[in-house]
Amino acid sequence: MTVAKSFCDGVGCSQPGLVLQQPTHTFDHSKPILKRFPLILYLASFGSMGYENCLLFESLVRQGYIVACVSSIGRYPGEMTMKNADLMEQVTDANQILNRLKHDSRIDTTNIGLLGYSWGGLAGALLAMQRQDIDAVVSLDGSEVYHYGYTKSEDLDFGQIVTTPFFKKAVLSAPYLRLESATNVKTSKKDSTYNFLSKVRASKRVIKIDSAEHQDFSSLPTVVRSSGNCSVPKTYRVIATYTIAHFNRYLKSGTSATK
Template sequence: MKRYITSLFAFLLFINTNAQNITDTWSGKVHISAEKTLDFNFRITKDGKNYMTIIDIPTNRVTGLKPKTTTFNNNTLLVDGTNLGIKYEGVFDTNTQKIKGNFSEGGNTIPLILERSKDKPKAIARRSQEPTKPYPYHEQEVHFTSKTANVTLAGTFTSPKTNEKHPVVILITGSGPQDRDQTFVGHKTFLVLADYLTRQGIAVLRYDDRGTSASTGIFSTATTEDFANDVVAAINYLKTRNDIDTKNIGLIGHSEGGIIAPLAANKTKNDIAFIISLAGTGIIGSDLVYNQVISMRAFPVPDEEAFNKTMRKAIDIASSSKKLSEVKSELKLLYTNEVAPILKPMLGSDKKTEQVLNGLVEARTTPWIRYFYNYNPADEYAKIKIPVLSLNGTKDTQVPAKIHQEGIRKALEKAKNKKFEIIELEGLNHLFQEADTGKMDEYSKIDQTFSPQALQIISDWVLNQVK
């Protein structure tokens, strides 16, 4: 009888263990609105005792996200992507064979139910401007080290098929963990830009941000200055190559990349020949964040003036030089007193409100944002003597052209730089697409990845600098 019970127990344990086997491809869908959904794919594997997860978000054409760790204990799955600023936590239901949990990015948390994929992941539709192989130029996978953080950056180097030494540009991505193509909401902006420039006779180096795709390191603890150090590493790598004109190395930065470029240039000794800022900012970060919070708020408030004052105070607290623990404590108290009464009627419970408030506190106190609050790109542009081209679209709702172009202009005038151009491109949004409204929810609906007019202006300007 004892043997029978032992055998039965082992059999039930075997069934239970297999029921809890989560190594598989899991899929989930989140409804953002009546018209927009996000598709997620989680590929969970196991090597010995350790789990590993690769996350794809096909809707946004994001692939190969590699969270730091994955654990599965007591039917609870925790995918720790703090290296990328994301997290997923869910409970495996042995009856439904589903994982019910929440996906978090920054201060935003959304419910996400994962099911075992029955079909192959959907193919990601290509945009019409994306180039197809074979390319009429050389393409090489490269790696180089950012010594200040001991991270290895992986990228792609493209160059024309001639024996000449070509001018070269380094593409610098915008905020958030970006791959070398700056893949975002279905578009590969830097792939299109690099392809166009290389066909015009300009070599291009683009690379995955640290901690993203094939690059090592941790993204979530890095600041704008850390990313500038990575650009310096890219410059040093290019200087070792004998197939480029090392006197004509330029930087092209989009959005945050536009404020990293002058910082990186000022860290080098006359290594950079020119800078192009694409939708880069020209004011101190705390003012930019405040302007975006006010202009892009997604919910109504009973008293606009009072809400705006609260947001200003929150940013002042978060950008202060106080200890992090003090900052978080002051922020939580402010949000509890001033923001919770607004959010609770919309969220419906104290628990959800508490979760959102905690998320806001964390989002407002990351190493990156704390540095960004106090960084003013105008201070760096005021030291720049080399040629600068600053482009913005008139329909950019994230970085409105007028105020930021004026900030860059005044800084370059302060530097007595007579080799700059400030251009506003009519009808283009933050991604340099021809747009109707310029709002973020429109980006993915537009097939065009990069305005042909903007591409030509960039290329012509670079070639004019290296004559």
């Protein structure tokens, strides 16, 4: 209830009880289809869990994907920070989960995609640079494209991440799509941006969604607004459409991306 209240307060709509009663399209103990499906591994944003993008997961499942989520909790006892060691804890968790899932008979191990939001976008990029079995990457306003100048401590933490021996040498070889919010130039304090795109050696595409703020890349604002019968912008639908199109293009043969 406390978490639901924080969502309602942030969006300025609905009530906690209505959010918790909002129906989903997910069914417990549903009978699985006996065939193999491509896998999408999701890496959650800073300190968050997978439910932050539950609507997108349901859309991906309807498209014929299996979705697995990797929480962002950092090192024991789970106090997430921007330190490299906490970031790499999520990457290590994702590696272990992916290695385990590759033994699941329902997984098409020849078609694996990574999806990350915010800090999870950076974790996903690191995971994809470590492995050769990733076939497509989508970053939802991911922190791998970092804007310096907001706080000195965060700048220092990110600087330590990108100057590690691994990061300096590694490249991303999987097709990469970045969906990003529009920065308000008048209020932005950034003085420079880390150019992650220089590390992408495969097809790369950046789409700026000018109606989106950073929090709009989570499904939670849409869930809250829907539960309170408030106006729901089309922004999240656009984000989901581009995400699905990218994965369909590279993980499903014979399927072209949305124009």
